[in-house]
Amino acid sequence: MSVTLADVENIARLAKLSFSKEEMITFTGQFNQILQYMEKLNELDTENVEPTFHVLDSGNPLRDDVQQTWLTPEQALANAPKAKNGFFSVPKMIG
Amino acid sequence: MIYEPVIGLEVHIQLLTQSKIFCSCSAKFGASPNSQVCPVCLGMPGVLPVLNKKVIEFALRLALATNCQINHRSIIERKNYFYPDLPKGYQISQYELPFCEHGFVDIYVEGLGAKKIGLTRIHLEEDAGKSMHSESYVARDESLVDVNRCGVPLLEIVSDPDFRSPREVSAYLTKLRQLVRYLGICDGNMEEGSLRCDANISLRPVGQQQLGVKTELKNMNSISAVEKALEYEIRRQTAILHDGGKIKQQTLLWNSNKSVVEPMRSKEFAHDYRYFPEPDLLPVIITAARLEQAKSAMPELPQAKRTRFIEQYKLPEYDAQVLTEDLEIADFFEQAAAGVQDKKSASNWVMGEVMRALNEQGCSIKNLRITPQHLADILVMLEQHKINLKIGKAVFEECLQTGENPAEIVAKKGLHQISDSSAIETLIDKILDNNPAELSSYLEGKEKLFGFFIGQIMKETQGKANPKTVNELLKQKLRQRQETTININ
Ligand SMILES: [Zn+2]
Numbered sequence: 001m002s003v004t005l006a007d008v009e010n011i012a013r014l015a016k017l018s019f020s021k022e023e024m025i026t027f028t029g030q031f032n033q034i035l036q037y038m039e040k041l042n043e044l045d046t047e048n049v050e051p052t053f054h055v056l057d058s059g060n061p062l063r064d065d066v067q068q069t070w071l072t073p074e075q076a077l078a079n080a081p082k083a084k085n086g087f088f089s090v091p092k093m094i095g
Numbered sequence: 096m097i098y099e100p101v102i103g104l105e106v107h108i109q110l111l112t113q114s115k116i117f118c119s120c121s122a123k124f125g126a127s128p129n130s131q132v133c134p135v136c137l138g139m140p141g142v143l144p145v146l147n148k149k150v151i152e153f154a155l156r157l158a159l160a161t162n163c164q165i166n167h168r169s170i171i172e173r174k175n176y177f178y179p180d181l182p183k184g185y186q187i188s189q190y191e192l193p194f195c196e197h198g199f200v201d202i203y204v205e206g207l208g209a210k211k212i213g214l215t216r217i218h219l220e221e222d223a224g225k226s227m228h229s230e231s232y233v234a235r236d237e238s239l240v241d242v243n244r245c246g247v248p249l250l251e252i253v254s255d256p257d258f259r260s261p262r263e264v265s266a267y268l269t270k271l272r273q274l275v276r277y278l279g280i281c282d283g284n285m286e287e288g289s290l291r292c293d294a295n296i297s298l299r300p301v302g303q304q305q306l307g308v309k310t311e312l313k314n315m316n317s318i319s320a321v322e323k324a325l326e327y328e329i330r331r332q333t334a335i336l337h338d339g340g341k342i343k344q345q346t347l348l349w350n351s352n353k354s355v356v357e358p359m360r361s362k363e364f365a366h367d368y369r370y371f372p373e374p375d376l377l378p379v380i381i382t383a384a385r386l387e388q389a390k391s392a393m394p395e396l397p398q399a400k401r402t403r404f405i406e407q408y409k410l411p412e413y414d415a416q417v418l419t420e421d422l423e424i425a426d427f428f429e430q431a432a433a434g435v436q437d438k439k440s441a442s443n444w445v446m447g448e449v450m451r452a453l454n455e456q457g458c459s460i461k462n463l464r465i466t467p468q469h470l471a472d473i474l475v476m477l478e479q480h481k482i483n484l485k486i487g488k489a490v491f492e493e494c495l496q497t498g499e500n501p502a503e504i505v506a507k508k509g510l511h512q513i514s515d516s517s518a519i520e521t522l523i524d525k526i527l528d529n530n531p532a533e534l535s536s537y538l539e540g541k542e543k544l545f546g547f548f549i550g551q552i553m554k555e556t557q558g559k560a561n562p563k564t565v566n567e568l569l570k571q572k573l574r575q576r577q578e579t580t581i582n583i584n
Contacts, residue, residue, distance in 0.1 A: 014367055016177050053170060053372040059380030060171075065112050065149035068119035070133030076242070077129060085232055086128040087239035090179040094228055094238075 001039070003031045098298040098336060100329050101306055102264060103256035106271060107249050108281040109222065109289040110153050116221045116248035117144030117187065117376075124287055128241035136246035138182030143375055146171075150248045151379065153280040154194050154219055155389040157250060160274055160396060161214055163198030165386060171219070171376040174368045179240050180224035188251075189218035190370040194379065200274075202266040212267050213255035219379075222247040250280075256295070256306070261325040268292060268318045277396055277422050285317050292321050297342070298332045307332075308342040312356060315349045324349040328356055400425055408438040417446050423460045424450075430467030435474045444470060448491050464498030465491065472501040481505070485558050516568060519552070519560055523572045526551045538577055545569070 008028045012019055019027070073086050082089040115122050118135035135142045158165050170192040173185040198214035224245040226238050233239050252271070258264050272283040272290060283290045297309035312328060315321045327349075332342055347356040395403070397419050404415035404425075419425045424445065432441040449470070452463060473490055476482045482490065482505060490501050497504075526548060527534050537544040552565050 010367075014175075014177075014369070054374070054377055056377060058377060059168075060146050060377040062148040062151065063119075063145040065114050065147050066119060067113040067121045069131075070118075070120060071137075073127065073129045073132075076132045076137060082237075084234075084237070084239060086130075087227065087241055088129070088179070089234075089237045089239055092228070092236050092238050093179060093226060 001035050003028060003035065007031075096337075097301045098333055099259055099301045100261075100325070101256050101297050101299060101309075102258035102261075102325065103295045104252075104254045104258070104264065104267070105293045105295075106252040106254075106268070107222075107291045108157075108252065108275055108283075110150060110248040110250065110280055111282060112147055112149045112153070112248055114147060115246035116147050116150050116219070117246055120246065122247045124289065126243055128239075129243060131243045132245070136182070137242060138184070144187065144373075146376060146379070147248060150219060151381075152389070153248075153278070154217065154250055155381070155386070156278045156280055156393065157252075157275065158195040158198070158217060159390060159393055160278055161198040161200055161217070161252075163195035163214060163217060165195045165381055166192055167381055168192065169194045169218075169379045169381075171373045171379065172370045173373050174220075174370055176366070176368055178223070179238065180226045180242075180245065182224070182242060182245065186221060186223060187373055187376070188220035188370075192378075193218035194250075200267060200270055202263060202270050204260075204262050204266045207260075207262070210257075210263065212257045212263070215253040215255050217250055217252050220249050220251055221245070222249050261322040261329070264294065264325060265318050265322045268321060272318075273397060273420070273422075277400075278394060288316065291316075294321065294325060296325060296328055296332070298329065298336060307336075308344050310342065310344065311346045313346060313348050313359070316351070320349060320351055323354060324356060327354065331356065408432060408442070410439060410442050414439070414442045414446065418442060421460075427460050427467050427470075431470040431474070434471045436478055437474070440477075441470070441474055444474065444491075448488070452495055463495065465494045466498075469494050469498075469501055476501065476505065480561055483558070483560075483562055516564060519556075519564055519568050520572070522552060522555055522560075523548075523565075523569055526555065527572065527576065534576065537573065545573075548573075 005024060005028050008024050008031060012024070077083040077086070077088065080088050109124075110116075110122075112122050114120060115131075115136060118133050120133050120136055121131045123131070135144055155165070157163075169189060172188060172190045174188045174190070175185045177184055193216040196214075196216045198217070199211045200214065201209060202212055203209050222244050224240055224242040226240050227233050228238050230239075254267070258267070272285075275281040275290070276283045281289055285291070292315060294312045294315075295309045296312065297307040299305065299307045310328065310332070312321075312324050315324050328347070335342060346359040348359050350357050400419045401412075401415045404410050404418060405412060410418070418428045427449065428441060428445045431445065432438050435441050449460070449463070449465075452465070453460060456463070470491070473482075473487050473494070476490075477484065477487050486505075490504050493499065493504050494501050530548075530551070533544050533547055537548075548569055549562075549565060552560055552569070553562075
């Protein structure tokens with residue numbers, strides 16, 4: 001398995017990160033080195049092994065449906081770069 | 096060429112839990128912005144989500160009610176995308192192994208008959224926050240974000256592409272809304288967004304197996320809006336196909352003011368959510384014991400309630416059907432009928448007076464000032480002949496306006512029925528004596544004047560006389576007068 005420059009550009013777009021062309025080319029090489037290394041795993045026969053999503057083999061612990069108040073709106077917004085009327089203010093999303 | 100529409104639905108229902116799906120914040124609708132948030136739903140680093148027990152209970156109820164196969168083990172996953180109303184950068188949802196699959200809902204469409212709508216899957220997920228773009232207080236270069244809704248528990252119900260007309264879709268949504276309300280898991284309010292519906296729709300020539308290119312419709316906040324949007328989209332796609340054009344796969348928003356669909360403004364990249372199992376949450380395990388427990392705790396569903404109403408209250412099928420349409424109305428009837436002998440009369444009052452009041456006031460039954468106990472009080476007074484029907488309706492009206500206790504209304508206004516024979520007899524004599532012309536006409540054969548005397552008596556007693564008693568006594572008195580006249584002659 002390998003990735004192309006276009007794959008790397010797409011991954012950058014999905015992650016909302018921007019890079020120069022040179023950086024993208026560097027990353028493409030580095031990604032492929034990592035993927036090659038991971039290819040080693042394919043030497044093992046995992047035909048009858050179920051995927052390990054979790055190392056614990058138990059079910060999910062559940063929480064009772066009890067409501068608690070945690071933060072005031074002021075606390076929630078304290079670290080926001082910008083807030084207004086009790087809302088987080090962010091750069092315009094649409095239109 | 097004749098085209099047939101192929102429609103599938105994705106319905107999201109907001110669950111009526113106290114707290115959110117993965118944290119203890121309140122899940123209530125309508126609070127002031129960012130007042131129901133914590134480090135978990137704000138997506139702070141290092142926090143751990145813990146699944147709400149009630150969400151599993153509610154999901155089990157819906158799975159059982161929609162005949163789904165419940166997966167013994169289902170996987171919780173991350174759906175990755177960046178949007179400011181999703182602080183974590185991913186939505187916790189389910190993908191490959193959902194909570195349950197392969198269910199169905201029976202619908203009935205007038206003129207088309209019964210049909211089974213298949214359910215592909217039902218899965219658990221969390222809601223995202225809410226963003227404001229166009230409100231007056233939002234500046235031109237910003238959007239405002241409220242995280243309160245982030246983490247509110249949802250169930251997503253994905254149907255098979257089984258619908259062939261907008262009317263089938265309406266019937267399904269009506270049924271589903273009734274069902275979730277009966278199950279007590281969602282209030283089904285489409286206007287407030289606690290039940291949301293997106294539709295996928297494509298057209299194909301009748302007889303063709305292969306599906307056409309589909310569009311996705313969003314932003315419909317009532318069942319009738321869904322129906323209208325689908326009708327519009329069928330016309331739009333038909334026109335394009337007739338002209339030899341091609342349908343563009345896209346997401347369209349229903350504009351209810353203009354009654355048109357408009358393309359959603361977004362960058363045209365294919366979605367790539369890169370789902371992967373959520374490392375912070377273990378699989379959801381439903382054991383056989385848990386499943387049995389859920390089965391035994393199932394609330395009564397509409398069909399069963401209908402049958403029980405017919406058997407227990409000896410109601411006609413029509414009454415049972417009307418009363419069980421809505422759970423709150425069914426409950427109102429049962430509470431009112433509890434202390435009343437004549438169950439059919441209770442049914443008549445609920446189907447007549449109560450439903451009329453609901454239509455007039457356009458509110459839910461819980462917000463009526465008259466309670467089931469009030470109605471029961473009126474019915475008991477009627478049964479015991481303490482008031483007559485006319486007064487009963489007047490008391491109902493008064494109670495509807497004021498919420499005052501019916502017995503007090505009757506006492507305060509002196510509305511007690513006069514059933515005392517001697518009092519009524521005296522009154523009848525007085526009226527006959529005061530209207531000699533009418534009396535002699537009657538005695539000469541103008542029997543229509545019987546009604547005139549009844550009217551006089553009712554007027555005199557302000558409608559409080561027991562009509563049955565009045566009728567009997569008046570007949571008796573008139574007969575006596577007749578005999579007297581004959582004797583004199
Ligand atoms: Zn929270």
